[in-house]
């Protein structure tokens with residue numbers, strides 16, 4: 145797999161390596177760094193090129209910001225940047241659960257092996 149220098153500048157030195165398709169997701173971020181998903185393209189203005197603007201790094205693994213705090217990214221896409229200051233609330237949780245279901249989160253790596 146190619147490193148993800150655009151994300152952390154370490155050429156993959158401290159990033160998890162993508163597991164084979166079908167194995168548990170380890171948060172390597174390869175999928176969302178390579179090609180934003182349909183939700184990112186439809187709702188937050190992502191184009192064909194990665195990384196997705198909602199890809200978040202928590203110091204150990206990448207995660208989907210549209211699951212954790214979707215209102216922040218939806219507001220940013222709408223030009224409402226002040227909304228990013230608000231902590232995630234119940235509305236984020238409800239929308240995030242629906243997005244997680246739509247994405248198939250928790251069902252293992254679904255990204256083709258590079």
Ligand code: SF4
Pocket residue numbers: 162163168169170171172173174175176206252253254255
């Ligand atoms: S789905 Fe696969 S490529 Fe995407 S973050 Fe998880 S392990 Fe990495």
Ligand code: SF4
Pocket residue numbers: 175176179180181182183184196197198199200207208209210211247
């Ligand atoms: S919206 Fe989430 S799952 Fe989709 S590409 Fe962005 S970070 Fe990945």
